[in-house]
Amino acid sequence: MESEFSNAFPESCAMKGGEGPHSYARNSTFQRSAIEAAKKLLQSAVIDNFDLKTTCGSSGNQIRIADFGCSTGPNTFIAAQNIIEAVQLKYQSQSQNQSTPEFFVFFNDQASNDFNTLFQKLPPNRNYFAAGVPGSFYGRLFPSQSLHLVHSSSSLSWLSKMPKELTDRNCGAWNKGRIFYTNAPKEVEDAYEGQFKMDLATFLQARAQELVGNGIMILMIPAAHDVIDFSVDLYGGKDYEVLGSCLMDMAKLGLISEEKVDTFNVPTYFPRLKDLKKMLESNEDLSVEKMDLLDGNNLIIEPNLGRHVSQCRAAFEVLIEKHFGDGIVDELFDRFAQKLMKSPQLTMYPQKLKLVMLFVVLKRKV
């Protein structure tokens, strides 16, 4: 069995599309294994929490589903299919007299996402109508009360923007010499956490407005164990530290400017589990129906270094090119691979895994 895990490289950021060796589509096995692991949880969530009568009564027997942070597939198609199967299963057991509903699936990601690739890869024999919805999910994207079921997997770790204080040399949160919040002053982590908290609240509020009453939202969010010490423990943080040190090396060699490195920070954050739970419980229009952790056995580290590097590259290539300009990515990831090869203990041991995936079901109050 080829079970693969690299790290939390979520789907929401604008990724390199297409089918090339570094494309996101070829390097998103972690998300897929997470989605497959989540299939059972997801299907029980639908069966236990999705109320057919309430949601479909006023909508002419249509069910509208949205996936936030879809990237270019195929994971988003697998998730959509899993959800639809569960709804159909529930439907068949409950409403023998009604005709089966029609499904309309909306695939959302940023406008810079490669929707052309996504659309080319839509399953040809799908049993749903499909649309792409471009735009940041940290804002409204759908009319009020227009969605019955919301899904988002591994996307909410991406921040909407970087807190300014990280690049302000007069500020305690100035993150000079690093590109992430691990092994950084507490102020740096606080700045990351503050942004994450604001972003998540914005996401929940927008979705609460878009969901119909009793509509449900199924989220999978990478998080850090509560007992974690970010300065030594966070799996994933090590990767970013190595990547940061490669950038620093390149700055020392004059290949990129040091200032550019100082103003670059990886825009992802992994909240502590107990903080995340509190944030999810804080929206007054949404009730938490279920929380669960995904089985760690399904989150196995990518044992192949080359593929691991490809996955990192797929996740960050666009971001890095945007910040540093073209032409540094090949060299940067060559250096990254070499450093990892010299210290495989940094990334290659599953027992060092400190990230978990929180699975949560929220329901829109009526």
Added chain:
Amino acid sequence: MESEFSNAFPESCAMKGGEGPHSYARNSTFQRSAIEAAKKLLQSAVIDNFDLKTTCGSSGNQIRIADFGCSTGPNTFIAAQNIIEAVQLKYQSQSQNQSTPEFFVFFNDQASNDFNTLFQKLPPNRNYFAAGVPGSFYGRLFPSQSLHLVHSSSSLSWLSKMPKELTDRNCGAWNKGRIFYTNAPKEVEDAYEGQFKMDLATFLQARAQELVGNGIMILMIPAAHDVIDFSVDLYGGKDYEVLGSCLMDMAKLGLISEEKVDTFNVPTYFPRLKDLKKMLESNEDLSVEKMDLLDGNNLIIEPNLGRHVSQCRAAFEVLIEKHFGDGIVDELFDRFAQKLMKSPQLTMYPQKLKLVMLFVVLKRKV
């Protein structure tokens, strides 16, 4: 005033996207002038025929609009804005007590359309939610009764496929030595017309299922005058004949294979006005509320030969590359420009214009 018209190069076919000199976005002035000319007709159509109460009652104050054959903009955005303005106008005059509706606009074109470009160009301050819907509009694309207002401009001349008999050497409709139905045997025109008729019926049937009761459909379809003699009169046909003769020249020089030319036919058809009217009246779920012809003064020929050639190229580049392979387009359109320069009377005289634009409003019977 820069008023431009080249010919009916509709928006629905997969066009070259982006912003280059041959991109569709830079060369779609005909469609834009048609849309601007249609603005008044369109807005009265909405005001006279769109029933706010019926359509919005069951949809939580949302109005869902779809444009079929959107290409990469900007014309589709202008049309959407015109429609929304008219609905708002009507709304303000009729329903002072209700809150203004929310608009959800769906932009449809084939999956090969450049949706990335379309999404990048979405007006940032638009007052509607937006989605892209990939797929041929000669088939279902939306759930039943989910659209309130359908729009399609200049797109229905594109056929879903070419009739087989055009490339069958044992058939009277074999179109050897030509790429269009002008100056061809009657069987060729019949084959084109048969395909158009089938395609239009399929389009109307699909939209009838997707529209809510009393929902309206506003179509603009290029057509030929009833008195036209296709062998001498059809404006646009001449262009295609010149393009065909350039392909033939290139085949004689061994630059492309003759067989490839024999199997290439331009997949657009301009029905005679009276036939088109009959076809539009034939769907039993739709009633024709209004038919009108767009003011010919707004359909002025592109007086600049270079731009005219660019427009043709924008419309056919993808199609030609797909059929003949890469690398012939530059040479083909150089030859095309040279031939037109030698015989400007073929294309440059507005009085030879034999195409009209039929504007039609259909309503979904309840």
